[in-house]
Amino acid sequence: xxxxxxxxxxxxxxxxxxxxxxxxxxxxxxxxxxxxxxxxxxxxxxxxxxxxxxxxxxxxxxxxxxxxxxxxxxxxxxxxxxxxxxxxxxxxxxxxxxxxxxxxxxxxxxxxxxxxxxxxxxxxxxxxxxxxxxxxxxxxxxxxxxxxxxxxxxxxxxxxxxxxxxxxxxxxxxxxxxxxxxxxxxxxxxxxxxxxxxxxxxxxxxxxxxxxxxxxxxxxxxxxxxxxxxxxxxxxxxxxxxxxxxxxxxxxxxxxxxxxxxxxxxxxxxxxx
Numbered sequence: 001x002x003x004x005x006x007x008x009x010x011x012x013x014x015x016x017x018x019x020x021x022x023x024x025x026x027x028x029x030x031x032x033x034x035x036x037x038x039x040x041x042x043x044x045x046x047x048x049x050x051x052x053x054x055x056x057x058x059x060x061x062x063x064x065x066x067x068x069x070x071x072x073x074x075x076x077x078x079x080x081x082x083x084x085x086x087x088x089x090x091x092x093x094x095x096x097x098x099x100x101x102x103x104x105x106x107x108x109x110x111x112x113x114x115x116x117x118x119x120x121x122x123x124x125x126x127x128x129x130x131x132x133x134x135x136x137x138x139x140x141x142x143x144x145x146x147x148x149x150x151x152x153x154x155x156x157x158x159x160x161x162x163x164x165x166x167x168x169x170x171x172x173x174x175x176x177x178x179x180x181x182x183x184x185x186x187x188x189x190x191x192x193x194x195x196x197x198x199x200x201x202x203x204x205x206x207x208x209x210x211x212x213x214x215x216x217x218x219x220x221x222x223x224x225x226x227x228x229x230x231x232x233x234x235x236x237x238x239x240x241x242x243x244x245x246x247x248x249x250x251x252x253x254x255x256x257x258x259x260x261x262x263x264x265x266x267x268x269x270x271x272x273x
Contacts, residue, residue: 011133022061023132026140032124040068052076054204070127082178117182140217158226167191
């Protein structure tokens with residue numbers, strides 16, 4: 001099992017390798033009986049403010065503060081519903097079911113009932129703790145990275161290299177906090193790509209060009225291994241450069257196929273892995 005020292009080291013390496021502007025976010029779900037870490041900011045108590053989860057993400061990744069959020073610290077209903085922090089009645093379901101930007105209210109209600117992400121647990125959730133990954137004092141359940149498409153490409157390449165298959169995606173444009181987090185927490189996928197929602201942009205001050213990459217906390221060693229391997233072979237984020245080089249050297253199997261087709265073979269780029 002990865003230690004907190006290793007997690008912090010990987011967090012720093014990840015920021016450096018991808019030239020991230022903001023910190024990856026370490027997230028741990030708190031259940032009844034869990035201790036709330038000392039020194040973490042409680043928004044309602046310490047800031048005299050209640051936050052949407054997307055705003056908390058921004059405070060962590062941009063201002064590099066560590067937060068502990070319980071029920072009274074929240075100002076948005078969707079993560080409270082998805083993480084089962086607050087109860088939802090049948091009457092609530094009826095009221096909330098058509099609030100998902102769908103033309104057909106019945107389709108919206110069916111979506112909210114059957115597909116809207118909710119944490120798969122029988123334990124009582126009381127909140128979560130959030131911290132910059134490179135300063136993390138706990139083992140995270142998930143890690144969330146706000147990044148540009150070029151940085152996302154490197155993360156996806158590393159995940160594919162290590163897993164042998166491509167990462168999944170949750171591309172709903174509403175409630176991005178839960179669409180990013182819940183599928184990974186539930187074990188539906190080890191890696192997930194999602195899109196910041198309008199609230200993330202308007203209230204969380206998210207760069208409109210950002211995407212969100214979420215991974216299970218225990219995959220940090222794997223993703224860093226993939227990033228480091230790809231970097232050594234010239235496919236790391238920092239190693240890729242724009243170069244409109246015509247008749248460029250190509251992999252040997254390209255050359256073999258062109259030879260089969262009776263076309264000019266060109267030069268091989270040699271062994272890359």
